[in-house]
Amino acid sequence: MRRRSKILAALAAVALPISVTGVSSGGPPVAVASAPGPSSAAAASAFEAASQQYGVPESVLLAVSYAETRWDDHQGKASTSGGYGPMHLTAVDPTAAVDLSGGRKLAKADSLRTLYKAAELTGLDAVALRNDASANIAGGAALLASYQRSLGLPVGANTSAADWYGAVGSYAGASDRTGASGFADDVYAILAQGAARTTNTGQQIVMPALKVTPAKAQLARTGLPAAPKSAAATECPADLGCESLPAPYQDLGGGDYGNHDLANRPKTGKIDYILIHDTEGGWQGTLNLVQDPTYVSWQYTMRSSDGHVWQHVAAKDVAWHAGNWYVNMHSIGIEHEGFAAQGATWYTEALYRNSARLVRYLAKENNIPLDRAHIIGHDQVPGTIPSTVKGMHWDPGPYWDWEHYFDLLGAPIYGHSVFPVKEGTIVTVKPGFSDNVQVVTGCNTDGTCAPQGTNFVYLRQAPDDAAPLVKDIGLRPGSTSSTTGVSDIGARAAAGSQYVVAQRSGDWVAVWYLGALAWFKSPASAPDAFAKPGLVVKPKAGKTTVPVYGRAYPEQAAYPAGIPYQTVTPLQYTIGAGQAYPVGDANIETDYYRAVSFDGQPPADHVQVLGKDRYYQIWFGHRMAYVRAADVDLKLAY
Known part of the structure; x- marks a missing residue:
């Protein structure tokens, strides 16, 4: 199979402060706690001030900002889509934004350059709108108010949040009504759920839930076309x-x-x-x-x-x-x-x-x-x-935020322990993201990576911060330890991954990982892993090692005439006696889909070969793997 090349790059960023305090208008109080440092209690809330000045309910302003950036300010830099600050004001060249699938513009030109529209509406300099969070929030509020007026709808900080659906949809800058409604639906879902987060500059913002029934019919006033014709396909x-x-x-x-x-x-x-x-x-x-x-x-x-x-x-x-x-x-x-x-x-x-x-x-x-x-x-x-x-x-x-992603999926990663974290229990790793800034190297030409939240904890060969990282003999053959290189996954336990505890030593937990012990710190006061019951595999009695596989192909007897046997080859890893690994799926298919020629026909081609030799998918190191059911016992761990 042809393989894509992966190119490495990184973008340095500088954090800028944002000052927010106060209560909301047009909705329930918005509680905000200032970050440690000089008090901002006397300063007007950026969101509250913008709400009052431009006549946008503060709850709507906060929810739109959260949907765009989760209240972060891009650390003073543009996002990849040319957006700045907590309100993601854009400064994109519209001539460069063309859709290859048909040559149509992605959105109206003015929706790609909202930074300059905000400057016109507020009288603020574009540089200030890019770099000053309070100015940026004011610019976002001015835009929302202008969209609301263009739809012939009332403006005012005390207007109902339900009556801003059309303006919120317009803020998305979408090229069609489906995209606009998708963004607006997200904003109103955020309103209904509420939100709380510490931003990239350390500000703690809490937005209480506000359930309203948005006036979705307003979107018809925008004049946006329906979804692309190809959407039906x-x-x-x-x-x-x-x-x-x-x-x-x-x-x-x-x-x-x-x-x-x-x-x-x-x-x-x-x-x-x-x-x-x-x-x-x-x-x-x-x-x-x-x-x-x-x-x-x-x-x-x-x-x-x-x-x-x-x-x-x-x-x-x-x-x-x-x-x-x-x-x-x-x-x-x-x-x-x-x-x-x-x-x-x-x-x-x-x-x-x-x-x-x-x-x-x-x-x-x-x-x-x-x-x-x-x-x-x-x-x-x-x-x-x-x-x-x-x-x-x-x-x-x-840098992919698995914890946030699974929150959005409505299936949060397990984050509490019903059972104590002790030998034999299954633990789910959940280290947080924004404040989990691990050392990573090799992103830039100078060998560095800009500090940012990460989705993993490092695994070490001993319960000591100075101990070398664990080895991965598949990635680094021989006795070389894993590294902090951005592409080196050999010693990482990522958010949501599961392992079986082998030992505990104070704040340190040892788990079975790639056939050996691997240690990570998980103090009781701030744990990175949480116990839960589940199934594990253990080598059958009398087996000193069990092979591990990268695929669950059928046994040779399952292949009909004309379809060559696909050799089942173990990987270089093994599971030792006394070790245990969590089961990811106990009901996978043992099969091989024969498809090696263009538009092939059964029975010789384009046919599924099903085997009887059963496998389990397991958590094994950073990657998943497969083991033969005949080699292991399936046990309940709790």
């Missing part, structure tokens, strides 16, 4: 507004073809996984690649700036995206525009929210559990045989 939720951009299924001659395989899933293999990728390139280049029949494929591409979605391959067909044919057979791949080493620069709130909306839909349609054993990163896909382990991918990288 996609497998997407109705409120996402996907476009169809099919990947070519084409005969290239000489027995070669591309860039995916026709199938009839789940009849030819059930769909167990949704894979989260990043593109390591811009969306325009990515769309070009998926239309190249000599390249690989995936089901969906998502744009960073606004979470816009294109579908390329039907869910029933097999795309070439995972680097592991067994996982391809059983997965749907979603590419997210971005670079793993830049992280939050590309992983925008719009991207997270629309991705979660799509994944919820796909999971429901295909009976996929919403957990970290089935909604997985490309970095969790195992190598197929020992020689492929080192070359497997590591996206979406250490």
Whole structure:
């Protein structure tokens, strides 16, 4: 299978302060606690002041800002979509924003340059709107008020939040009504749930829940067109507004073809996984690649700036995206525009929210559990045989916020312990994100990475901060320890991953990891892992080691005449006697989907070979793996 090259880059950022205190207007009180440092109690709340000056309910202003940036200010820099500050005011060149799927403009030119419209409305300098958080919030409020007036609707800080749906939809800058309503629905869902967060500058903001019934009919006043015509040909939720951009299924001659395989899933293999990728390139280049029949494929591409979605391959067909044919057979791949080493620069709130909306839909349609054993990163896909382990991918990288993502999926990562964390229990890793700033290196040409939240904890060879990181003999053959390199996943336990506790020593917890002990710090006062009951596998009595596999292929006797046996080769790792590993899925299919020629027909091609030799999917190191049921005992751990 052809393999994409991954390019590393990073963007340095500088934090700017934001001062917010006070109570809300047009809704319940908004409680705000100032960050440690000089008191801001005497300063007017930026949100409250903007609400009063421009006549926008403070609850609406806060919810829009949260939906755009989660109240962060981009640390004084532009986001990848050209947006600045907590209100994400944009300064994009509209001539560069063209959709390759049909040449249409992504949005109206003025919606791509809201920074300058805000400057016109407020009289504030564009530089101030970019760099000063309070000015930026004022600019966002002025824009919302202008949208409200353009729709012929009343303005005022004490107006009902329910009557701002049309203005909120306009703020999205979407090119169609579906995109606008999707953003507005997110904003009103945030209002209904409330929100609380410490921003990137250390400000603690709490927005109490406010349930209102928004006036959705207002959106008709915007004059935005309906969803793209191709949306009807996609497998997407109705409120996402996907476009169809099919990947070519084409005969290239000489027995070669591309860039995916026709199938009839789940009849030819059930769909167990949704894979989260990043593109390591811009969306325009990515769309070009998926239309190249000599390249690989995936089901969906998502744009960073606004979470816009294109579908390329039907869910029933097999795309070439995972680097592991067994996982391809059983997965749907979603590419997210971005670079793993830049992280939050590309992983925008719009991207997270629309991705979660799509994944919820796909999971429901295909009976996929919403957990970290089935909604997985490309970095969790195992190598197929020992020689492929080192070359497997590591996206979406250490800066993808799995905890926030699963909150958006409505399936929060486990974060409390019913049972004590002790030997034999299963623990789920949940280290937090924004304040979990681990040392990572190698993003920039000088070997550094800009400090930012990470999704993992490091694992060490002993219960000591100075101890070397654990080894991964697949990634670094020999006795070399893992490193802090941005692409080195050998010693990382990511948010949502599960392990079995082997020992405890004070604040330190040792778990079984890649066939050995691995230690991480999880003090009782601020734990990074939480115990929960579940199934584990242990080597059967008398077995000193158990092999681990990267795919669950059938036994040789299962293959009919004309279909060559696919050798079942163990990886270089083993499970030792006395060790235990959590089960991610005890009901996977042992199968091989034969598809090696263009438009092949059964029985010789395009057929599922089903085996009787049963496997379990397990948590094993940073990646998942498979073990034969005949080699292990299935036990309940609690």
